[in-house]
Amino acid sequence: MTKHLDELQQQLEYERIQQQLAFLNYQINPHFLMNTLNNIHALIAIDPEQAQDSIVELSRLLRYVLYEGDHQFVPVQREVDFLGHYIRLMRIRFTDDVDVRFDVELTQPSAGIPPLVMATFVENAFKHGVSYVEPSFVHISIRTEEGRLRLHCCNSKHSHSKPLAKSSGGVGLSNARQRLNLLFRDNHVLHIEDSETVFTVDLNIPLQNKPQPAVEQAAGKDKAGNEIC
Amino acid sequence: MLKVVAIDDEPLALRQLVAYIERVPELTLVAQCQSAVEAAGVLGRESVDAIFCDINMPDLSGLDFVRSLLSGGEAPLVVFTTAYSQYALEGFEVAAVDYLLKPFSMNDFQRAVNRLVERKQQQLALSEARSQQAAEGARGDDVIYVRADHRTHAVALRDIRYVQAMGEYLRVYADSHPRPLTTLLSMKRLGEQLPHDRFMRIHRSFIINLSRIAHFAKGRVTLNDETELPIGDSYRTAFEERLKKR
Numbered sequence: 116m117t118k119h120l121d122e123l124q125q126q127l128e129y130e131r132i133q134q135q136l137a138f139l140n141y142q143i144n145p146h147f148l149m150n151t152l153n154n155i156h157a158l159i160a161i162d163p164e165q166a167q168d169s170i171v172e173l174s175r176l177l178r179y180v181l182y183e184g185d186h187q188f189v190p191v192q193r194e195v196d197f198l199g200h201y202i203r204l205m206r207i208r209f210t211d212d213v214d215v216r217f218d219v220e221l222t223q224p225s226a227g228i229p230p231l232v233m234a235t236f237v238e239n240a241f242k243h244g245v246s247y248v249e250p251s252f253v254h255i256s257i258r259t260e261e262g263r264l265r266l267h268c269c270n271s272k273h274s275h276s277k278p279l280a281k282s283s284g285g286v287g288l289s290n291a292r293q294r295l296n297l298l299f300r301d302n303h304v305l306h307i308e309d310s311e312t313v314f315t316v317d318l319n320i321p322l323q324n325k326p327q328p329a330v331e332q333a334a335g336k337d338k339a340g341n342e343i344c
Numbered sequence: 345m346l347k348v349v350a351i352d353d354e355p356l357a358l359r360q361l362v363a364y365i366e367r368v369p370e371l372t373l374v375a376q377c378q379s380a381v382e383a384a385g386v387l388g389r390e391s392v393d394a395i396f397c398d399i400n401m402p403d404l405s406g407l408d409f410v411r412s413l414l415s416g417g418e419a420p421l422v423v424f425t426t427a428y429s430q431y432a433l434e435g436f437e438v439a440a441v442d443y444l445l446k447p448f449s450m451n452d453f454q455r456a457v458n459r460l461v462e463r464k465q466q467q468l469a470l471s472e473a474r475s476q477q478a479a480e481g482a483r484g485d486d487v488i489y490v491r492a493d494h495r496t497h498a499v500a501l502r503d504i505r506y507v508q509a510m511g512e513y514l515r516v517y518a519d520s521h522p523r524p525l526t527t528l529l530s531m532k533r534l535g536e537q538l539p540h541d542r543f544m545r546i547h548r549s550f551i552i553n554l555s556r557i558a559h560f561a562k563g564r565v566t567l568n569d570e571t572e573l574p575i576g577d578s579y580r581t582a583f584e585e586r587l588k589k590r
Contacts (some may be wrong), residue, residue, distance in 0.1 A: 146400070149427035150354070153446035157360035208354050247353040248379055 132297055139294040141231035143180050144238065151204050158207065169207060176200040180231070188227030188323050191264060195219050195257060198237055202255070205241050213245050214252035223259045227323030229298055233257070235291040236268045236316045243314060244270025259322060266318040272311070295320070346457075346464060347391065350376045351383045351406070352398040352425065357446070361396055361425065364453045370461055380409035387413070387420065394421040394441070394460050399428060414439065421463055423456045488537050490516055492525040499525070501542060505556050505567055507534060509549040517571075546583050547576035560587075 151173060158166035179197045183189050202217050237255060244253045251271040258265045288307070295303050295318075304319040348371050352358040358376055365373050374390050377383040383395065395413075399406035406424065413419045425444045441463050442456040488504075490497045503519040509531050515524040535545060545551045546565060550573050558568040563580070566572050575583055 145429075146427045149446050150357075153360070153427065154354065154356045156447035157356040157363075160363065161356070161359065207356065210355055248381075 136294060136297055137185075139290045139297070140184065141180075141234045141291075143177070147238070150208065154207050165207070169204060172200045172204050176204065184230050186230050189230045190225045191221060191228050191259060191322065192224035194228060194230060194233060195221065195224075197231070198233060198255070198257075201234070201237060202241075205245075209245055209247060212250065214250070214254075216252075216254045216256075218256040220256075220258045223262075223322060223324075226259065226262075226264075228264055228320065232295070232298075232320065233266050233268075233318065235287045236266065236318065239287060240268050240270040240314070240316075243272065246271070246273045249273060262322050262324060264318075264320050264322055266316070268318075269313055269315040272314055345372055346370055346393040346460060347372050347374045349374050349383055349386055349392050349395045349420075351378075351380065351395060351409075353378050354398075357398065357425075360447075364450060365396070367450065368454065368457050370457060380406065383409070384412075392420045393464055394423065396423045396425055396444075396456075399424050399426040410440075421460055421467075423460065488534075490525045490527050491529075492516075492527045497521065497525055501538070501553075502555075504538075504543075504553050505569060506553060506571065506573065507531075507551040544583065544586060546579050547574055550574070554586075557587075 151169075155166050155169045155173070158169060176197060179193065179200075183193065199217065202215065206215060240253045240255065245251055251273065253270045254268070256267045292305060295305055299320055302321050304317070306315075306317040308315040308317075348365060350358060350361045350365060350373065352361055355378070358378065362373060362376050365371050374392055375383075375386040377386060380397075383397070386392070387395075395410075397406045397410060406426075410422050410424075413422075422440045423442045423444060424440050425446060425448070427446045429445070442459050444452055444456055487498045487500055490499050499516060499518050499520060503521075505517045505519065507517070508515045508524075510526070512528060512530075513526050514529045514531065514534060515526050517524045531545065531549075531551065535543075535551060538551065542555065543551055543553055552565065552567065552573065556567045556569070558566045558570070560566065560575070563575050564572055565575055565583075
């Protein structure tokens, strides 16, 4: 009887966490989607080939968010591919004056991580790091080593950058932090440094070592995602 | 012809906006700007009828920019371009002529231009009416005040047909008043208040509104309400001279 109660309680706890996680899940930012469509719309007249490429990038990005965003784990390579699509789509929105770097070194590309676990940090880096009037940068690096994934993400800050806590980025970051706590409890490190000129995120999470079922399409073909910018 | 400024921080978005502007003959592009600060500089130098302005520019949000514009003197008309939903924008209560939701078609753009043109015409008509009013106000002659029946009546000059002297009193016949207004005033005093280009004394007892004359013959003038009035001998020459001039 007690055992049964324990199980029931565990089940309830599990469901509660799943519900919270569903609430905290990354959702595509409609503003990003509309601005990207607007840029592609302009590109069609200027550079049809790049416009087509961009639509393919956007389709792959959407497919990942829509079909794999609710998986428990995805191969880390899939997440990296997604970030590559995102970064290349952001790239068409500003000039080459913005210094964007995306360095990836995956020794265990098929190890599992929860999907979209890095998305909020990368999105924030672009949202607050890019300036159209002064030199700016977004540097992202992702490594896997000894069963762990390390994300280092930093961006320049500008005179016009709003304090994070007051902008929507603050909500995004706090949701991401809660989600990490639910997913990994103590087994992760999220270090955020907000200096005068640079905003830095360091994330360290465990890799799920059980090999993930290969996702049939795209993932294999899109290996080029490693050296993107 | 409307002089416009295009504002968007994203180069491709700005290029598309400019391409649309250049396709509309009613619009002249004064400048294209990648920031609100840049746009503020242009607006300080040039006269601009309307701006197309992106919201969510990083250095100063489009809304703040437009708010600061509206707080100073003659503000240009505003069309917002945005990736937000219109619903989200309306909450900010900044008076925009239209919203263009990105991405938008040439048809959407043309609709916004039509609204701009319409609004500009309204503005022009309004300011014309105002300046006309101001000019009339400056002459101070659109209305006279007549004390009668224990009140003071405002009587528009264009409504006055004629004025008749009755002893110490005057009777003012006006379209706006079914019965003549009887007031204690001399012909001389009233004559000073009525503009000489529109009214004339034709008799010891009569002043007429010149625009009300239907016809006249020797010694008599008929107004267009069929009132027949005598022309005094001593006023006749001046009256005939006057009508020759008109």
